[in-house]
Amino acid sequence: MLSFSLLALADDHAATAASLAIPAAIDAPDLRWAGLIIGLPALSALLCLLCGALKLRSKLPALITIIALLGSFVLTCMLFSQVGEGTPRVVGLFEWMSFSWGTGDRFQSFAAPFALYIDALTLFWMLFVTGLGSLIAIYASEYMESDVGKGYTRFFGGVSIFLAAMATLVMASNLVVLYLGWEGVGLASYLLIGYYYAKPSAVAAAKKAFIMNRIGDLGLALGIGLIWVNYDTVDYATLFRVLEAGPLATQGDWMPSAIPFLLMLGAFGKSAQLPLFTWLPDAMEGPTPVSALIHAATMVTAGVYLIARTYPLFELHPDALATVAWVGGLTAFVAATIGMAQYDMKRVWAYSTISQLGYMFLGLGVGSTFGAGYHVFTHAFFKALLFLTAGAVMHGFAGQIDIRKLSGLRRVPGFKLVSWLALLGCLWLSALPFSAAFFSKDTILTTALGSERSDFQFLGWLGLFTAFLTAYYTFRVWFRAFAGPVQFEAGDDHHDDDHAHDSHATASHAHAKSEFHPHGPRLGIRIPLIVIALGVVAAGWPGYDALFFHGENWVQSMMMHSSAMQGAGEVHGREIFGLSAHRMTSIVGTSACLLGIAIAYWTHLRDRSAADRARAALRGFFLTRWIPATLENRWYVDEIYHALFRLPLWVASHILHFFDKTFVDGFLVDGTGRVPVAVARLFQPLYNGVLQGYAATMAGGFVLIAGWVFWIWLRGNG
Amino acid sequence: MDQSAPSDLLSSSTVMLGLVALASAGLVLLMRPGARSLRLAGSVLGLAGVAGLFVEVLKLASGGGGIPPILPVLFGVTAIAGAARVMTHPRPVFAAVYFILVVVASAGLFLLLGADFMAFALIIVYAGAILVTYMFVLMLAQQSPVEGDATANWYDRVPREAVSCVIIGFVMVATLAQVLFNPNEEARRVASSVQGEAQTQAQLWETLAGMPKQLKVITRERLQLAKDAPVQFVAGERSALIQIEGDTRFVVATVDGKDHRVMLTNTDLPVNAQVVGATLVNDFPASIEVAGVILTMALFGAVVLARKQVELGEDERRELAGLSRLSVEPDSGASR
């Protein structure tokens, strides 16, 4: 009980931060060295390219990338120490795009210099991006070692490009440079998902990811256009100042209010939310470090960053934030349900990432940027941990990741640490009370449940139910794979990277299956795992600090001093069922988590057949037959998209191609070509060589002319 | 003849058109190698059309009243009928003979028009010479018809696209008819003929004046002199032989030192042949030469064309060229 009372205390010092204006950015040319945070990864990308050109067969690219990432992490820390939560600073690096025309009242200018906007939000994001990035790079250096000669440089080149683009995106001072980073990150994810280029599924997944991102990017580009048309600037500093001066006299009816929705579209595209989320599970085709770094921790949070950064814009339309909340909530629920029915461990973690991202957008939507920000922070760590443990398992079991074929890994020699760290990750994911995730998810749900709006309350309850589902599917994976009797089957590919000789590998491999023995991860994987595990626990520190030592929650203070300050205030909701919002969410949340774990334990460890029996029962009864079918087939979303978009487009293209080839080209162009020939053939029979034929033509011609002449002459004076 | 009212102008031209159409239809029936009765009907139709045309035209000429003179119609119709037969007759020889009929009929018309010399020249040259050549070539080129098969060979019986040719002909004839036989045209012709008559009168006297020999013959006859008696004329003031006083014309001839005034009357005027000869020589001297050249050219052409292709062997050619014959046979020698 003790814990509950403490929770109650935490909500009293409500810092009414709503009215505080975003501090004006000051120019800081002295911080030009901050550009190196982007420069270092870019340089490492170039060096990797050089290594590739020289066909190096060593681990040098990994070394270069790790040094570069560590360097940018150190620089970010130095920057943090200098700027901290002070006033935001704008550092101009070089002139990229600028244009001006017109005079007098018609003067219009467009400037997009390559500059950095450093404030608390940027630093907060960069810290965990560069931090996790370097750790995962170290992990990958060993994980990818079997590819040294063949794709190693390409992998680390991709990682460096990704980090450079992510840094550009986060530290951009205007929306166009953000767009540059945005598409750069999309390119990096395309290259890295398609790393195993020999597998057609990987290539298709990469293409799908890039195109879905591109759809989101279009929304973002149009949003930027609209912002520039309405506010005459794309720069954050000036934009916030203009917005501060009160909403502009909206001269276009729907234009300004459309901005938040377009930005939202971009965010959902990049962060794989409801309409555009199907690319993330397919992105698991890429190597596991990529999934961990890009598709779990950093890139997918870009959408959250965008909305947090342009939070003031979201007041332009009354229900902009409500939409974000709704999409977030629904995505969380849908992804959780799908996650329950997947058998591939990485796919489960992918859907759980989508679900947690749904929570973050729910947080943003309901107005708690602090909750969302904190959840991003905690989620980045424990999801990276989960993915890396899954990676360690794949690495050891030659690509085997299907939880039906793995069991009792806890007792397999060499995998003891991995299993326990996986347990830690699972506990954090299912929001065990007093875990870091519990604090962040609790904040979000409390804000939702405590808000006046009824639909936010509904979303709050939906979030709680999803928390129960999350707990269930997390521990379903853990109990099935890591606990229980030890029996496993090796994966199908000899080593899960280049499959040059896959045809030979499977043949020779079949006989070797009997005496296959998995090899546990070595230091290169163990050390990053341990560090990240520490990070997972440490992520809870801001929460513990606020709870036990009544300190200021660090994340909350960071959010307070950034452009997303509106939602960073202390959350204070109205009473629910007699208890304060805090106490209600914590109680229900804890019970949901424990219930989920209990059910998972009961169906997946004690009596493994129970899950199958339950599934069969569901299938048996015709009313509920659809549930297992839809869940396993991921709500048929892919099929719907295929039917709604890909198929009609494919048919339309063929029709257009046919129309273009036959009508425009065949009929119009070649047709006009054939006209003279046809006319010539028309007069052909006249020249039949017969003397009298010609005589008749001549006589006929003469007679007609004479007749016509005389007729006129006659009419003249007849 | 006054300007006839437009209404009947319209009517006469439509009638004429109708008649020409009738004639053409008849001709078509005649041309096609159909049943004999059909071709008879065609000829009847054609003749009716032509006759109607003549009546219409001559009615126009005689100012609408009176019966048209027989002779022109007679000659015209026979000429047209003959021409139709020339064209439609399957046997070329008969066609040639019918052509002679056409020539004679048109000679008749010549006479009616006062061109008697030309009438006979036409018969002599055309019927006599040209048609005879045709007959000759026909005989030459005609395969002898197979016994019993009296019909002409195929290409003579079946004309080419009879209908379209007749249409062409019809359009032309209708146009000519319209042009020639409308009242204004008739009036103009009559007007110029009146003026022409007066002119002819003066022209005849001039031609006579230009014929001293004729005058000598007249004077010898008037003065009952011997055929070869020498006669001298005394020129009038403009050195013209014929002198005019009032409306009488006379010529002064000195015979054996005495002047006699010989009166000339209309009967002394030159006859048509003489007038034609005079105009031919006075007005068209160059044309005669050209005509002569054309005829000689035709002569050479005919000779060259009709040359018999004689294939000369090697020896004949050498011989013609005057070279000795090369030969290896011992006995061939110069015996050839």
Added chain:
Amino acid sequence: MEGTLAYFLIVLPIAFAAIVGFSPAPMAKWIGTIGAFATLAVALLFAWTFPHWTDGLYAPDIDAANWFPAMGVSIALGADSVALLLILMTAFLMPLILIGSFTSITERPKDFFFWFMLLEASMLGAFLARDAVIFFVSYEFTMIPMFFLIANWGGAQRRQAAVKYVLYSFGGGILTLVGLLYIAMKMHAALGSWDFGIASMTAFCSTEMLASEQVWVFILLMAGFAVKIPLVPFHTWLPLVHDQAPTGGSVILAGTLLKLGTFGEFRIAMPMAPIGAVEWNGVLCVLCLIGIVAAALICWVQHDAKKLVAYSSVTHIAFCMLGMFSLNSIGVTGSVMYMISHGLSTGALFLCIGMIYERYHTKDMDELGGLYRTMPIWSFFMVFFTLASLGLPGLNGFVGEFYCLVGAFTAEDTAMTGYPGLMGPWYAIIAGLGLIAAAMYLLMLVGRLVWGPLREPGHHDAHHAHGHAHGQAHAQARDHAHDHAHGAHATTNDRATTLSRDIGAREIGILVPIAILCLVLGLYPEPMLKAIEPSVKNMLAPYPALVERYLKAGTLLESGSEAPPMASASQP
């Protein structure tokens, strides 16, 4: 000084063409390349000494020798910053193309280089022309070398393609000539003297010509350029010609000849008939949109790589023209920028596909695949240039594309934008769909050619039947006429062309400069934008007033012959 340089720019290629003509065959390719490099050097010198980089004027502006004084036709050459940029691009691409076709051109190399040199001379002539007749002559003359290039060294149906190309653009060109002559005739009637100078014609047209006349004169002038650009309904010749043209021909066609159309539009059609441009703006914008979306979808279903890239250049050029028709500075600057970047990226794409064609004698995507395994360096460049033409920010495609999009976006009737226009956000949204479609078909191209399992034509049976097939292939290659060898798929990817599996130093040498230029233009486009801006503003002088009048009155064609529109140069 620049005066002589301008002449030198045209005379030099012709001189080298002559030298190539008389030089021995093996020497031909070296002389040709030297000629191309010499022209590039002269072009760079001309650019270096160009005084009007930032004020949009012309240099050299001296009225040169009269060609037909009676007809007012004078050889007046001069280039402003836009023309000079296009000249630099042409001169930059030409040596790369010639080096690129060293190995692919084995038949009659002398003719090939001879024609290429003439083609370069005529293109530079068109860009440098300050006299309508000079422009038209060189604009039409480009067809002759292109005809021979396609007809002699092209694919299977190269002759039909060549004839179709010439007839089609010749037909269009005639209409342009009619337009030009009409203007000249009106000038003669008004001023009493013949004058074909582009400056004087533009001045005369936009001030003295009646609105009703300008409307259809614009259409006449646009006809020729619409075929050359190509705008959608007239684009059907492009895929056919690209499919049949040799690699060098395709690159120069995509690189510069399409730009002749857009440059003609920029230099001749828009300034000479501003009212026509405004009246027809609605139709042309819709055509561009159709072009963007339709051609993109057609690209998606192509099987032949070259045809895919050809249709993709139809989409890109439609995008570029959308910027041009937005009638505001940012749009037109974007479209000029786009011309240059399209020339580079699509030209490079054609070079890459050409390299594949040299090795495998097929361009069909169904027969080729997963070439990354055997040709990693080539794959790098292929992916790089695909991303460039995809419009990835940071590479050259993005800047032009973004400016065109913003131009179309802001061309609206609201007072907010600097330039009122006839388009609006919806146009930008639909053009944006083109962006997505571009991602789809270009990634499909790269997905099939570069990534995926290795597929080579006839690769599998080659191993077993290698022995006898090899001999037979050689015999076949030697004695058969050029066509047969060209048309038929080589049973094995014959090593006759002694080309290394991956691209060699020569080929890398021609791709690296383009790649560097793409990167530089992407990351630091500032100097080029500052160069294009002034001449674009000079061209757009009469447009804001006209557009505003058009928006107010709904049409510029007042009833009856109203006073000719005043070229109210309200603002640059």
Added chain:
Amino acid sequence: MTSMMTSMMTSTMTSTMTSMMTSTLAQYDASAVDAALLTSALLFGIGLIGFLSRRNMIVMFLCTELMFQGAALAMIAFGRVHGNADGQTFVIFILTIAAAEAALALGLVVLLYRRRETLDSEAWSELKEC
């Protein structure tokens, strides 16, 4: 038989003609002129139709003769209208042309007949554009 017919015709002709001789200048007879003109038109028309439709080469030339005849008749008629003898002199030239033409044409016909053993004009159609 033909010679008998011609002699009969000429005898009737001379009797009518002598009655005419007395009035050297026959009174202008409009109907005669019109009849002649109509006949000449019809003759020319029939000649043209014949030339166009008959396949036999010799008959074609006969039809040209018919056309000559039509022309000559018109000449005489208009000569009579204008009262001078030019018409008649010109008919003389028509006769010379007709004679020359007949001679040459028939020579050609003989040649053609000897080459193709037929008088059909369709035999000679090599110049056709196939």
